[in-house]
Amino acid sequence: MKIEEDLLLSYGGEIKSYKQNEFIFREDEKPAFYYQIIEGSIKENNYNELGSEFIQNILGTDQSFGDSFLFLHKNYNINAVALTDCQIIKLKKDDFFRLIKEYPDLSVDTNKCLSQRLYFKTAMIQNLASSLPEKRILGLLDYLKSFHKDDDKFSFLVKLTRQQIADLIGLRVETVIRTAKKLERENFLKIDSRKIYY
DNA sequence: GCATTAACTACCT
DNA sequence: AGGTAGTTAATGC
Numbered sequence: 001m002k003i004e005e006d007l008l009l010s011y012g013g014e015i016k017s018y019k020q021n022e023f024i025f026r027e028d029e030k031p032a033f034y035y036q037i038i039e040g041s042i043k044e045n046n047y048n049e050l051g052s053e054f055i056q057n058i059l060g061t062d063q064s065f066g067d068s069f070l071f072l073h074k075n076y077n078i079n080a081v082a083l084t085d086c087q088i089i090k091l092k093k094d095d096f097f098r099l100i101k102e103y104p105d106l107s108v109d110t111n112k113c114l115s116q117r118l119y120f121k122t123a124m125i126q127n128l129a130s131s132l133p134e135k136r137i138l139g140l141l142d143y144l145k146s147f148h149k150d151d152d153k154f155s156f157l158v159k160l161t162r163q164q165i166a167d168l169i170g171l172r173v174e175t176v177i178r179t180a181k182k183l184e185r186e187n188f189l190k191i192d193s194r195k196i197y198y
Numbered sequence: 199g200c201a202t203t204a205a206c207t208a209c210c211t
Numbered sequence: 212a213g214g215t216a217g218t219t220a221a222t223g224c
Contacts, residue, residue: 131216133215161200161201162201162202171217172216172217172218173200174202174216174218175215175216175217177201177202193224194201194202194224
């Protein structure tokens with residue numbers, strides 16, 4: 001989901017900088033803003049009882065986050081954390097609703113975006129339910145690639161560390177490494193100087 | 199700091 | 212028993 005920066009600003013949006021590892025919002029807080037990334041990347045995550053991390057999503061430039069919570073009266077059930085230094089534009093909930101009310105096309109876009117997220121979340125859950133690590137990794141790669149434009153074979157560079165991949169699909173790094181190599185042998189992906197292309 | 203490998207353990211069918 | 216993921220530790224990039 002992307003809304004023009006000028007439009008967001010004219011409706012009261014504010015640009016804020018976040019440092020790496022800074023929380024943008026936390027679990028159990030009350031959602032109050034629409035967020036859109038101008039520069040940098042963020043992750044949405046949870047921590048389990050043992051303190052180990054599960055990453056729900058990783059988002060970059062021109063992607064929005066937190067929007068789905070604005071339509072509910074529920075608190076966040078995820079944290080949002082800056083992965084890199086970031087510039088993010090935030091728009092108050094009321095202003096966001098005023099904006100989409102006055103621009104019905106944006107309202108439709110919001111629906112489209114939420115639908116797409118729901119679709120891929122469902123696909124992700126199906127893959128995560130599998131005990132096969134290959135399926136989990138390929139599912140994640142399909143998901144990540146769905147945000148990208150071109151669909152060519154190994155055109156998509158995965159800009160995640162092995163650890164981040166592991167945290168996104170609930171595996172250990174070593175398993176991700178082993179399985180990625182296996183998938184390379186089977187020609188599902190390509191690895192060039194430690195980078196994964198899909 | 200991140201990626202890889204190896205040797206080991208544990209679990210599951 | 213065989214296969215596979217997790218654990219630990221050492222090493223390489």
